[in-house]
Amino acid sequence: xxxxxxxxxxxxxxxxxxxxxxxxxxxxxxxxxxxxxxxxxxxxxxxxxxxxxxxxxxxxxxxxxxxxxxxxxxxxxxxxxxxxxxxxxxxxxxxxxxxxxxxxxxxxxxxxxxxxxxxxxxxxxxxxxxxxxxxxxxxxxxxxxxxxxxxxxxxxxxxxxxx
Numbered sequence: 544x545x546x547x548x549x550x551x552x553x554x555x556x557x558x559x560x561x562x563x564x565x566x567x568x569x570x571x572x573x574x575x576x577x578x579x580x581x582x583x584x585x586x587x588x589x590x591x592x593x594x595x596x597x598x599x600x601x602x603x604x605x606x607x608x609x610x611x612x613x614x615x616x617x618x619x620x621x622x623x624x625x626x627x628x629x630x631x632x633x634x635x636x637x638x639x640x641x642x643x644x645x646x647x648x649x650x651x652x653x654x655x656x657x658x659x660x661x662x663x664x665x666x667x668x669x670x671x672x673x674x675x676x677x678x679x680x681x682x683x684x685x686x687x688x689x690x691x692x693x694x695x696x697x698x699x700x701x702x703x704x705x706x
Contacts, residue, residue, distance in 0.1 A: 551652070554634055554651065554652055558629060558633060558634070561629055561633065562623075562626070562629055565629070573612070573615065577607070581603065581604065581607050586603065589602070609696075613693070613696035617689050617692050617696070621685050621688075621689055624654070624681065625656045626654060626656070627654070627656045627660065630652055630653065630654050631657045631660065634651075634652045649661075655677060655681055659674045659677055659678055662674045662677075
């Protein structure tokens with residue numbers, strides 16, 4: 544049975560909602576832990592110097608949060624590229640595209656990782672070379688982006704400014 548566009552869109556929305564449901568509590572817990580560890584004397588001294596709450600937020604709170612969460616955000620981004628569980632266990636990749644082009648392996652909700660899994664585990668057409676090539680290319684691209692973004696983050700450039 545071919546999945547219609549409306550079903551495909553609904554499935555993608557459900558996948559996004561499940562990922563939000565999984566990810567938001569972790570993010571809130573880590574952010575609240577970071578907020579509790581910002582030294583209160585920074586806020587007190589800035590208030591004495593005449594800073595309002597907006598200035599305190601932009602000059603103290605946000606830089607501190609970005610300093611601590613920068614590497615974690617990069618890791619989360621890379622982890623979501625390999626988000627196999629939610630996609631595969633909810634939909635199995637969804638309905639297939641044109642079977643003559645993709646050999647009935649690529650589905651509406653597939654990611655690269657679920658496509659690689661299907662390529663390796665397909666009964667009639669297991670292609671380990673294609674799967675490993677895709678995996679290596681994805682690794683190289685993710686490693687390059689991670690290194691560039693990490694080196695540009697405040698966790699590296701302002702390492703000595705926060706305690």
